[in-house]
Amino acid sequence: MTSETDVSGYRQMLMIRRFEEKAGQLFGMGLIEGYCHLCIGQEAVVAGLEAALRKGDRRTASYRSHGHMLASGMDPARIMAELLGRTDGYSRGRGGSMHMFSPDDGFFGGHGMLGAQVPVGAGLAFADRYRKTNAITVVSYGDVAADLGHVAETYRLAAMWSLPLLFVIENNAEASAPKGMCLSDRAAAYRIPISRVDGMDLRAVREVALDAALHVRAGKGPWLIEAATFRYRGHSMADPAKYRTLDEMQRVRAERDPIAREREKLLEEGATEAELREIDAEVKALVNEAADRARASDSPTLGDLAPHIAAEVRHDGA
Amino acid sequence: MAHEIRMPAISPTMEEGRLARWLISEGDHVEEGDVIAEIETDKAVMEFEAPQSGVIERFLVAEGGAPVAVETPIAVLAENADAAAEPVPDAPAPRSQRKTPRSGAPRQTVREALRRALAEEMERDADVFLIGEEVGAAQGAYKVSQGLIERFGAARVVDAPPTHSALMGLAAGAAFAGLRPVVEVLNVSYALQALDQIVNTAAMSEAMSGGAVTCPLVLRGPQGGGERMGAQHSHDLAAWLAHVPGLKVVVPYAAEDAHALLVAAIRDPGPVVLLESERLYGQNFPLPDDEAEPARLGAARIWREGKDVTLISWGVAMAATLKAADTLAGEGVEAEVIDLRSLRPWDRETVLASVRNTNRAVIVEEGWPVASFSKEIATTIMQEAFDDLDAPVATVAAADTPLPYAGALEDAALPGAEAVLQAARAVLYT
Numbered sequence: 001m002t003s004e005t006d007v008s009g010y011r012q013m014l015m016i017r018r019f020e021e022k023a024g025q026l027f028g029m030g031l032i033e034g035y036c037h038l039c040i041g042q043e044a045v046v047a048g049l050e051a052a053l054r055k056g057d058r059r060t061a062s063y064r065s066h067g068h069m070l071a072s073g074m075d076p077a078r079i080m081a082e083l084l085g086r087t088d089g090y091s092r093g094r095g096g097s098m099h100m101f102s103p104d105d106g107f108f109g110g111h112g113m114l115g116a117q118v119p120v121g122a123g124l125a126f127a128d129r130y131r132k133t134n135a136i137t138v139v140s141y142g143d144v145a146a147d148l149g150h151v152a153e154t155y156r157l158a159a160m161w162s163l164p165l166l167f168v169i170e171n172n173a174e175a176s177a178p179k180g181m182c183l184s185d186r187a188a189a190y191r192i193p194i195s196r197v198d199g200m201d202l203r204a205v206r207e208v209a210l211d212a213a214l215h216v217r218a219g220k221g222p223w224l225i226e227a228a229t230f231r232y233r234g235h236s237m238a239d240p241a242k243y244r245t246l247d248e249m250q251r252v253r254a255e256r257d258p259i260a261r262e263r264e265k266l267l268e269e270g271a272t273e274a275e276l277r278e279i280d281a282e283v284k285a286l287v288n289e290a291a292d293r294a295r296a297s298d299s300p301t302l303g304d305l306a307p308h309i310a311a312e313v314r315h316d317g318a
Numbered sequence: 319m320a321h322e323i324r325m326p327a328i329s330p331t332m333e334e335g336r337l338a339r340w341l342i343s344e345g346d347h348v349e350e351g352d353v354i355a356e357i358e359t360d361k362a363v364m365e366f367e368a369p370q371s372g373v374i375e376r377f378l379v380a381e382g383g384a385p386v387a388v389e390t391p392i393a394v395l396a397e398n399a400d401a402a403a404e405p406v407p408d409a410p411a412p413r414s415q416r417k418t419p420r421s422g423a424p425r426q427t428v429r430e431a432l433r434r435a436l437a438e439e440m441e442r443d444a445d446v447f448l449i450g451e452e453v454g455a456a457q458g459a460y461k462v463s464q465g466l467i468e469r470f471g472a473a474r475v476v477d478a479p480p481t482h483s484a485l486m487g488l489a490a491g492a493a494f495a496g497l498r499p500v501v502e503v504l505n506v507s508y509a510l511q512a513l514d515q516i517v518n519t520a521a522m523s524e525a526m527s528g529g530a531v532t533c534p535l536v537l538r539g540p541q542g543g544g545e546r547m548g549a550q551h552s553h554d555l556a557a558w559l560a561h562v563p564g565l566k567v568v569v570p571y572a573a574e575d576a577h578a579l580l581v582a583a584i585r586d587p588g589p590v591v592l593l594e595s596e597r598l599y600g601q602n603f604p605l606p607d608d609e610a611e612p613a614r615l616g617a618a619r620i621w622r623e624g625k626d627v628t629l630i631s632w633g634v635a636m637a638a639t640l641k642a643a644d645t646l647a648g649e650g651v652e653a654e655v656i657d658l659r660s661l662r663p664w665d666r667e668t669v670l671a672s673v674r675n676t677n678r679a680v681i682v683e684e685g686w687p688v689a690s691f692s693k694e695i696a697t698t699i700m701q702e703a704f705d706d707l708d709a710p711v712a713t714v715a716a717a718d719t720p721l722p723y724a725g726a727l728e729d730a731a732l733p734g735a736e737a738v739l740q741a742a743r744a745v746l747y748t
């Protein structure tokens with residue numbers, strides 16, 4: 001007997017992967033320019049976390065954030081339109097891949113500077129504590145960012161003020177922790193509780209996320225989850241990732257791929273191939289439709305250059 | 319033989335101090351260097367040591383009272399217990415009235431004006447909060463926030479460690495969520511550690527999100543030279559910050575403008591940097607009359623009208639500029655003095671209208687001369703009012719050097735009234 005939650009998590013992971021594959025294709029066609037960081041391979045972390053979140057919760061993420069946007073409920077067509085630099089994009093073509101915000105969906109960027117989203121997320125959590133709401137904030141960042149000073153500063157502030165903040169290191173093994181240490185040990189030094197989890201296992205992530213979210217939502221202060229994951233593609237579309245061998249990649253795909261693993265479990269629990277193929281087809285259709293809608297959107301005109309700078313709009317009468 | 323212990327000057331600008339607490343009792347023997355009292359100024363509380371050994375015969379100033387002037391005798395110290403019978407002068411009356419005179423025209427200091435703005439806005443809007451190092455329990459490093467924690471509580475007057483980068487990011491996040499953070503830094507030079515969050519997050523977000531989010535935060539604190547703080551704590555960063563689209567930068571001079579601009583900054587939908595000066599905090603300015611229009615972001619103020627030359631300045635450099643204008647007036651030259659008050663946006667119309675009338679302009683600032691804000695103004699005047707100019711626009715700025723520590727050197731590096739006069743005479747060809 002399959003559970004609704006598992007099927008929905010599976011669908012979410014699949015949506016992220018198909019979307020990212022489509023983005024990769026459009027980049028190859030020259031329709032997406034500049035930076036484009038794909039999260040193929042890391043889907044289980046996002047989808048697992050999402051199961052612990054409620055309406056009103058908030059998220060910040062890095063430049064690798066398409067998956068987080070999709071999981072938060074943002075419209076795939078408008079995300080894709082932003083990647084294409086079109087007016088229907090979340091940032092009307094002014095942001096691009098790394099810079100989308102949708103407060104209504106609880107998504108607050110999309111941050112291009114390493115680890116910058118971590119203190120920003122603490123500020124969102126600070127606001128919820130200030131207003132005594134029940135919401136929590138999840139900040140996601142990679143292992144490289146986890147090494148940075150302002151991230152450690154944020155541990156300090158979050159611990160000191162017991163912020164309703166869930167730190168998530170999406171550890172795709174780019175940075176090496178000092179010998180004998182884990183990246184999450186830095187947060188532990190500030191007495192922040194930590195969990196380490198297989199980030200290639202949807203259900204495992206979901207389980208620790210639910211526990212951690214319960215703690216954070218109860219006002220007991222921050223929690224950190226370090227999820228070990230793997231990124232199949234290069235850092236960005238401009239990175240051929242030659243530092244990874246084909247063998248390594250194939251081994252991970254064969255043994256640890258989060259979507260394949262969840263698919264197997266669903267089959268064991270009674271789902272049929274036909275049911276899963278139907279989900280696959282639905283997701284593919286959604287992504288194709290999103291790409292079509294995005295491509296049909298207008299490009300910005302030069303008149304769109306000036307607005308959205310408060311200084312000029314309000315005070316120079318522009 | 320008895321000696322008077324006098325109220326010490328614990329900073330060069332200190333004029334009076336309050337005896338916060340005696341740490342010894344009358345009759346106690348003290349050794350030279352023993353801490354005997356806590357002295358509170360408008361900036362800080364400092365421990366005060368016995369200037370020599372002996373027995374404290376009696377206190378002349380009770381603890382917890384009103385401030386007394388520097389050099390006022392505060393205690394009598396006998397060199398030994400036997401010789402404690404010499405007459406001592408009575409302590410003069412405390413001079414607390416001098417600080418905030420209530421007779422004649424009411425006046426306020428810049429510090430009081432900033433504090434009043436914070437208090438009014440926090441009263442008006444529950445989303446406004448103050449955060450930074452020493453803002454709460456310590457009452458503010460420069461006492462701008464004095465009394466606010468008692469009035470609004472620690473949840474809204476938030477003491478934070480000097481984790482500048484994370485704190486600025488936190489403020490930006492809180493602003494995304496609709497709060498109105500006012501971040502106080504002890505010195506704007508420290509904000510360099512937070513420049514990524516100021517520029518990349520606070521300033522960029524509204525535009526790069528296509529208007530999906532706004533970031534209504536205020537960053538404020540003292541900056542600039544003149545306090546003998548050496549190269550790293552004396553930067554005037556106005557031009558740096560004003561370079562960034564998405565930020566607004568205001569640099570008030572007069573107390574009433576500090577008040578009005580801080581109110582406007584807090585209410586603004588975007589990030590605003592308000593640059594203060596330690597040299598101005600204690601300065602008294604007359605309170606404006608009720609009809610006076612409060613300062614707006616982006617609006618300059620004409621301090622005195624004149625037809626011969628336009629002097630344009632802002633912030634603490636206004637003092638030298640006004641002084642130079644006084645001297646020029648004595649020489650029969652009518653200088654028009656414009657306090658820009660805001661650098662971004664800046665009031666091009668007022669400046670250009672004045673220059674079209676006087677045909678000559680001098681711009682005075684305490685920032686460095688290379689890529690300075692003065693050059694932005696000079697370029698605009700050249701482009702927009704070229705035919706009206708009778709002389710090239712002159713600029714007066716700090717020396718192009720990291721500010722030195724030694725007083726004589728630092729004074730020489732900062733533009734005074736004499737430099738302004740020279741520039742004015744140059745454009746007047748006199």
